[in-house]
Amino acid sequence: MNDNRALPIVIVGHVDHGKSTLIGRLLHDTGALPDGKVAALQEASRKRGMPFEWSFVMDALKVERDQGITIDTTRIRFSSDARDYVIIDAPGHAEFLKNMLTGAAAAEAAILVVDVIEGMSEQTRRHAFLLKLLGIREIIVAVNKMDRCGYAQDAFDAASRNVADYLAGLDLAAAAIIPISARNGDMIAHRSVPPSWYDGPTVLQALDALAGAPSEADRPLRLPVQDVYKFDERRIIVGRIDAGRLRVGDRLRFSPGERSARIASIESWNAQAAVSAAAGQSVGLTLDEDIFVERGQVASAPDAAPYAAARLKLRLFHFGHAPLQAGDAVKLQIGLAEHAATVEAVESVVDINDLTRRSAEAVGRNDIADVVVHSRTAIAVETAVEGRHLGRGILRRGYHIVAGFLVEAVLDAPQAAPVAGVARHITPVTSAVSHAERSAAWGHAGGVLWLTGLSGAGKSTLALALERELFRRDYRAVLLDGDSLRRTLNADLGFGEAERAENVRRIGAVAQHLAESGMIAIVACIAPRRSHRARLRHELGALYHEVYVKASLEICERRDVKGLYVKARRGEITAFTGVSDLYEAPAAPELEVGTDVLTPGECLEHLLDYVDRAFRPGDVRRLAS
Amino acid sequence: MSDLDELESQSVFILREAFRKVEKLGLLWSIGKDSNVLVWLARKAFFGRVPFPAIHIDTSYKLPEMIAFRERMAREWGLELIVGQNTAALADGMNHLRGRVACCTALKTDGLKEVVARHGFTGIIAGIRRDEEGTRAKERVFSPRAENAEWNFRDQPPEFWNHFNTDFPPGIHLRIHPLLHWTELDVWRYVRREAIPVVDLYFARNGRRYRSLGCAPCTGTMASAAASVDDIIAELEGTTVAERAGRAQDKEAEDAFERLRASGYM
Numbered sequence: 001m002n003d004n005r006a007l008p009i010v011i012v013g014h015v016d017h018g019k020s021t022l023i024g025r026l027l028h029d030t031g032a033l034p035d036g037k038v039a040a041l042q043e044a045s046r047k048r049g050m051p052f053e054w055s056f057v058m059d060a061l062k063v064e065r066d067q068g069i070t071i072d073t074t075r076i077r078f079s080s081d082a083r084d085y086v087i088i089d090a091p092g093h094a095e096f097l098k099n100m101l102t103g104a105a106a107a108e109a110a111i112l113v114v115d116v117i118e119g120m121s122e123q124t125r126r127h128a129f130l131l132k133l134l135g136i137r138e139i140i141v142a143v144n145k146m147d148r149c150g151y152a153q154d155a156f157d158a159a160s161r162n163v164a165d166y167l168a169g170l171d172l173a174a175a176a177i178i179p180i181s182a183r184n185g186d187m188i189a190h191r192s193v194p195p196s197w198y199d200g201p202t203v204l205q206a207l208d209a210l211a212g213a214p215s216e217a218d219r220p221l222r223l224p225v226q227d228v229y230k231f232d233e234r235r236i237i238v239g240r241i242d243a244g245r246l247r248v249g250d251r252l253r254f255s256p257g258e259r260s261a262r263i264a265s266i267e268s269w270n271a272q273a274a275v276s277a278a279a280g281q282s283v284g285l286t287l288d289e290d291i292f293v294e295r296g297q298v299a300s301a302p303d304a305a306p307y308a309a310a311r312l313k314l315r316l317f318h319f320g321h322a323p324l325q326a327g328d329a330v331k332l333q334i335g336l337a338e339h340a341a342t343v344e345a346v347e348s349v350v351d352i353n354d355l356t357r358r359s360a361e362a363v364g365r366n367d368i369a370d371v372v373v374h375s376r377t378a379i380a381v382e383t384a385v386e387g388r389h390l391g392r393g394i395l396r397r398g399y400h401i402v403a404g405f406l407v408e409a410v411l412d413a414p415q416a417a418p419v420a421g422v423a424r425h426i427t428p429v430t431s432a433v434s435h436a437e438r439s440a441a442w443g444h445a446g447g448v449l450w451l452t453g454l455s456g457a458g459k460s461t462l463a464l465a466l467e468r469e470l471f472r473r474d475y476r477a478v479l480l481d482g483d484s485l486r487r488t489l490n491a492d493l494g495f496g497e498a499e500r501a502e503n504v505r506r507i508g509a510v511a512q513h514l515a516e517s518g519m520i521a522i523v524a525c526i527a528p529r530r531s532h533r534a535r536l537r538h539e540l541g542a543l544y545h546e547v548y549v550k551a552s553l554e555i556c557e558r559r560d561v562k563g564l565y566v567k568a569r570r571g572e573i574t575a576f577t578g579v580s581d582l583y584e585a586p587a588a589p590e591l592e593v594g595t596d597v598l599t600p601g602e603c604l605e606h607l608l609d610y611v612d613r614a615f616r617p618g619d620v621r622r623l624a625s
Numbered sequence: 626m627s628d629l630d631e632l633e634s635q636s637v638f639i640l641r642e643a644f645r646k647v648e649k650l651g652l653l654w655s656i657g658k659d660s661n662v663l664v665w666l667a668r669k670a671f672f673g674r675v676p677f678p679a680i681h682i683d684t685s686y687k688l689p690e691m692i693a694f695r696e697r698m699a700r701e702w703g704l705e706l707i708v709g710q711n712t713a714a715l716a717d718g719m720n721h722l723r724g725r726v727a728c729c730t731a732l733k734t735d736g737l738k739e740v741v742a743r744h745g746f747t748g749i750i751a752g753i754r755r756d757e758e759g760t761r762a763k764e765r766v767f768s769p770r771a772e773n774a775e776w777n778f779r780d781q782p783p784e785f786w787n788h789f790n791t792d793f794p795p796g797i798h799l800r801i802h803p804l805l806h807w808t809e810l811d812v813w814r815y816v817r818r819e820a821i822p823v824v825d826l827y828f829a830r831n832g833r834r835y836r837s838l839g840c841a842p843c844t845g846t847m848a849s850a851a852a853s854v855d856d857i858i859a860e861l862e863g864t865t866v867a868e869r870a871g872r873a874q875d876k877e878a879e880d881a882f883e884r885l886r887a888s889g890y891m
Contacts, residue, residue, distance in 0.1 A: 005628040098783040102765070105785035134785075226638070227645045231674055238670075240638045240787075269673045270665075270819065280626050282637040284672060295645065319783065333788050394788045401783055401790055 006077060006084035007212050010104040010136070012127040013113030018144040021182040022113055022203075023076070023087060024057030029189035030204065032078035033057065054183060080189075082208040097366060098319055100130060101404060108213040109138040109175075111203065116143045116159045116179070120166060125352050129368060132170040133317050133406060135388055139167065140206045141174045147181040151195040169355040176206040216279035219243040222306070222389055223299040224335035225254070229284070236267050236284040237293055239336070242389035244300075245278040246285075252299040254291070256308035256378035261287040296337030298380040298390065306390050308378040311531045313347070313409040315370050315384075316363070316395065320402025323362035324371070324395075332375060334393035334407075339375040345582075346371050370408060374531055383407050412501045412531045438518030442476055444615040446518040448511040448540055449607075452527050452586060453549035454578045455564055456556035458595040458603070462549060463524040465604050470611065475520055480511055482525030495575050504532040508539060515543040520615060528577045530584040545614060547607070548589040551596040553578050590614075629815055633669065636803040638787065639766055640670040640750070643801045644677070646791035647748030650801075651707070653737070654679040656691040657838045658823045659752035659804055662812055664702060665821050666803060667750075678705040680740055680749070684732035685715055686840035694824045709740035721842045728843075741798065748799040756808045768800045769793050810861050817854045828852050 011019050027033050038057070045052040076087045088103045104110070110131050114120055120128075131139060141163050149155040160177040167174055179198055180187040189204045201209065221244030229236045246252070246263060253260040266274045267284040277283045287293075298306055318324055325346060332341040347370040348357035363369040384391035384406035395403040439445045449466075451459040463479050470477035482503070486493070489506055493499040504527045511521040527533050537544050556578065557565040568576035575581040586592075591610045593603045626634070643650055652667060652675065654660045667675045681695055699706045711719070714731040721728045741749065753764065765781050767789040782790045791799065804812070816823060826835040833846040851857045 005631065098781075102784050226641050229671070231672060231676070234672075236672065238641055240634060267672060269669055271669075278626075280631060280634055282634040282641070282670070392786060394786070396790075396792070399790075399792050399794055401788070404783075404785065 006086040007109065007207075007210065008086045008088055008107045009109045009111065009207070010088045010107035011111045011113065012100070012104070012124075012131065013111075014115065014118075014121040014123045017113045017115040017118070017121075017124070018182045019113050020055035020058040021053065022111070022142060022144065022180075022188070024054035025182050025185050025188050026087075026203070027057060027076065027078055028054070029185055030078040030080060032076070080204050080208050085207065097126070097130070097317075100127070101134070101317075101319075104130065104136070105134055107134075107136055109140070109207070109210050110136050111140045111142055111207075112163070112174075113142050113144050113182075114159060114163055116145050116149050116155050119159055119162050122352060125166060126366075128166060128170060128172070129350075129352060130317065132172055133315075133368075133404060135384070135392070135406075137172065138175050138210045138212075139172060140203065140210075141167075141177040142180050142182075142203055143177060144180055144182050146179045146186065146195070147184050151179070153195065153197045156195075156198075166355070175210060176201055178203055178206060216243040216388065217245055219279075219387070220304045221246055221252075221300050222335075222387060223252075223283070224337070224389075225293055225295050225297045225299065226336055227295055228293055234267065234286055235290065236286055237299075238282070238284045239299070240282045241277060241279050242335070243279050243387065245276060246283075246299075247276040251302050252285075252287070253302040253305050254293050254297040254299055255305045255380040257297060259291040259293075260302050261289040261291045264288045296335065296380075298335055298337075306380045306382050306387065307410050309381055309410045309412050310376070310378055310534070311344070311372065311374040311411040311529065312379070312381060312407055313370060313372050313411055314405040315368070315408045316403040316405035318363045318367050318369060318403045319365060320395075320397060320400060321365060322397070322402075323364050324369075324397075324402065325362040328397070330373065330402075331396040332373060332379070332393060333396065334379055334381055335390055337379065339377055339379050341373045341375040344372040344374050344584075372411065376534075381407055381410060383410060409497075411497050412529065412535075442518055444475055444520070446515040446520065447543050447545055447615055448508075448515045448521045448523060448536075449545050449547055449611070450511070450523045450525070450527065450533070450536065451547045451549050452525070452533065452589075454551065454553060454556045454583055455526065455576075456559045456561055457549045457551040458600070459524040459526075459549045461600065462593070462595070462603055462607065463522045465600065466607050466611075467522055469604065469608060470520065470522075473608075475611070475615075476518060477520040477522060478514060480507055480514075480521055480523045480525070482507065482523070485510075485525075500528065501532055501535075504536065505539075508536045512540050512543060515540070520611070526577055526583070528581065528583045530587070533586065545591070545610075546586055546589040547610075548586045548592040549603075550585075550592055550594045555596045629811065629818060632807055632811055632815070633666065635806065636666045637670040639789075639801065639803040640667055642789055642791070643748055643750060643767075643799075643803075644671070646789075647799060647801070649744070649746050650677040650748045650750065651680045651740075651744065651746045652677060652750040653752070654681050654695075654704075654706075655752070655838070656681065656687070656695050656824060657752070658816060658821075658827065659754065659807075659812055661698075661821055661823055662807075662815055663750065663752040663804060664698075664704070665819060668702070675702065675704055677750075678707045678744070680707045680709060680737075680746075682709045682733050682736045682740065684728075684736070684840050685710065686720070686732075686842055688824075688826060688835075688838065688841050688844070690824055690826050691838060694822075698822060707740060707744065709736045711736040711739060721840070725843055732840075746798065748801055750801045750803065752804045753802050754804050754807050754809070754812070764802055764805060766802050766805050767791055768802065769797045770800055771797060810858065813854060813858050813861060817858065823854075827857065829856075 011023060013019055028038055041056050042052045078085055088107050112128060114124060143156055143159050156179045164174060178187055178200060179195060180203060186192050187202050189202060191202055222242040223239050224242060225237055226239040229238060248263050248266060251260050251262050264286045266277060267286060300306060324343060326343050328343045330341050330343060332339045346360055346363055349360040349363060350357055350368040380390060382390040391407045393405055394401050395405065451463055453459050460481055467477050467479045485507060490503050493503050507523060507525055511523050514521040533546060560566060564573060567573045568579040577583045593606050595603055652663060654664060664675060664679065711732050719728055719731045765784045824838060826838060828834055829849045829852050832848060834849040834851060835844065836847050838844060849860060851860045
């Protein structure tokens with residue numbers, strides 16, 4: 001026994017393709033079994049008149065363990081000359097996938113066993129997919145039962161091509177594809193009877209060549225806050241470092257959020273005082289400033305924070321009993337944060353056999369699917385490609401964990417991070433004149449009237465008429481038109497998901513400024529996502545008034561004032577809201593005007609009524625001139 | 626990080642999760658080496674403190690050295706000690722001669738259930754390990770128990786990526802197992818590294834020692850010359866005999882331990 005840790009591996013594949021035989025053979029050929037064990041089993045088989053099978057080794061270990069004779073079979077150890085290994089048993093048929101996830105999540109590498117004659121079964125494919133989901137990238141493919149096909153090269157080639165193609169579809173590549181006969185012990189620990197056409201590694205050589213999971217210590221710092229303790233005068237922030245390293249004196253930023261402070265000390269008990277720590281360590285830190293920190297926030301370097309986002313596309317593996325569908329409330333757990341979230345849409349369900357996608361209303365039990373969820377609160381998150389730990393999580397419904405997921409895309413990543421980095425060096429200057437002074441002098445309060453709705457619903461038309469009429473009535477009002485601002489303020493932005501969010505954010509910031517200066521900012525801008533508008537409401541608070549300019553898609557398309565629908569239908573405009581991109585109608589706007597049921601004059605009347613009610617405080621009400 | 630550092634870090638993480646998520650927490654302290662390591666890890670997690678009570682279920686048949694050790698260490702470690710005892714069963718004369726499993730059920734399982742009910746514990750931290758015994762290998766780190774403390778090992782919630790399931794309907798209490806992933810050898814190597822006190826009974830006297838501690842009538846000794854922690858580590862590196870081999874109650878029937886565990890035994 002040495003102090004080096006054993007590499008945890010999991011052996012997966014179809015139940016009849018020879019997993020147990022391979023394990024029995026591996027243990028025997030590496031000398032991990034007690035002396036005489038195999039001879040005794042062979043003798044017992046002979047007495048019972050049945051041929052000896054290597055899978056008996058596993059069966060016998062299980063029986064002995066259950067009788068308390070030997071030890072654990074869920075974590076079987078063996079060693080090569082190079083290092084130690086632990087085989088994690090991923091057991092059971094019933095509830096298999098749940099147990100496999102539980103066991104295999106601890107593995108860093110896998111052996112995928114495939115029968116050379118039968119090829120990949122659906123179970124094999126599902127296992128391969130789960131390896132992908134679990135982030136296990138080092139996979140050795142053992143093409144088994146080569147003795148049954150007379151070590152035919154074309155049979156091996158066909159099977160390996162099949163597996164390699166499937167793995168490629170998952171963006172995985174096999175570390176090695178090896179022709180073996182587990183029963184005969186060929187190409188497992190020894191190069192016995194190697195087919196002349198194969199000069200690659202044995203299974204054991206391929207295992208020894210694996211790198212193991214790459215060190216997370218060299219990645220950007222990610223420390224999810226587990227808790228904050230105050231047992232004595234120290235305020236200690238505790239957590240386990242997922243990635244990166246930290247050192248006393250480093251500045252940490254806590255996401256979601258903008259606050260940061262420096263590490264004053266690393267606290268511990270009965271250990272040498274440390275000035276640094278790295279991925280894998282559970283730590284306790286004190287900070288040089290008493291900033292607000294809570295469980296679920298993620299500490300990082302100030303200039304390399306994760307996203308703070310609320311709308312995510314997830315690839316999930318669903319093992320809940322009830323189908324999952326749009327509108328369902330779920331709890332989303334990423335890192336140590338929990339967020340109430342809603343399933344916005346089921347984009348597609350993956351066909352496990354050929355990895356094609358089909359659209360579906362609901363995600364069934366054991367389905368793999370892409371779904372879009374949105375949360376009411378900002379989530380510190382990364383895509384699975386960017387970060388192993390913040391790029392994955394689980395979904396809960398009620399008391400049950402119903403799915404594990406990888407984050408495929410962050411759909412509303414705000415551009416706040418770089419701004420925040422700069423903002424630390426800037427002291428915001430507020431106005432010399434107060435809101436009360438302005439509204440007393442001008443007779444109305446400031447605010448933002450945000451007209452949202454489909455293209456062609458009549459936002460700009462209505463906004464222009466409203467601006468003219470408010471001016472006539474002595475209101476200080478100004479129009480901000482989304483299309484016009486695309487040529488100036490937002491000329492650098494395109495129509496990608498993040499750019500759309502940024503477009504809305506900027507217009508919101510300008511409108512806020514006008515509103516705070518006592519003006520009524522009339523904004524005509526689609527702001528197609530609920531998350532866009534939720535953010536406006538969050539940033540603007542009571543200044544924000546949402547007006548839903550409502551008309552059916554059919555009517556808007558028939559109007560097509562700007563000729564855009566025709567272009568979108570022809571495919572000349574991609575991601576056109578309403579046609580090729582989603583418009584999420586407001587659930588609870590302050591005002592809704594239906595331009596397809598009311599005349600333009602009636603619509604304007606509704607708006608003016610609303611403005612009078614919302615912006616004219618009773619004590620300064622003046623007659624319209 | 627060494628493998629012991631990794632084990633320690635993971636266990637500290639689990640203890641902190643339990644402390645955060647479970648309302649009323651208690652630590653089951655059997656006075657054996659594993660639960661001493663558990664107390665030690667709690668002090669690591671909470672910077673010298675154990676911020677929840679340590680519970681000892683005293684069957685009255687424990688080896689006397691264990692009780693002396695308990696009293697001494699509880700003081701030294703500043704533990705809030707709760708001693709539970711099924712006095713009704715003892716008054717009725719319960720002992721191992723009425724059946725070892727029956728005795729364990731009455732004095733340990735029922736004794737624990739009584740303490741859980743009286744103090745309103747919603748989570749019990751226990752020092753069991755996967756490698757100890759077959760049924761324990763099926764355990765989860767956070768394992769839900771129904772009101773009668775029963776364990777449904779056939780349908781357990783999935784547990785991966787350190788997302789522990791801590792939300793259960795009222796009436797369910799949790800068993801929390803921070804040492805689940807340790808082996809017997811890991812425990813002794815950690816005892817050596819941290820110089821954690823253990824009861825002397827583990828060390829050989831006159832050629833025999835206890836490998837596992839329990840009640841005097843049901844716990845046997847093994848032939849051994851191991852007189853120090855170093856000796857024990859050297860001995861374990863060569864053994865193929867199971868740790869609980871000296872525990873008689875496991876052997877009364879083929880599935881005795883599984884039945885004990887399913888009904889709420891630690």
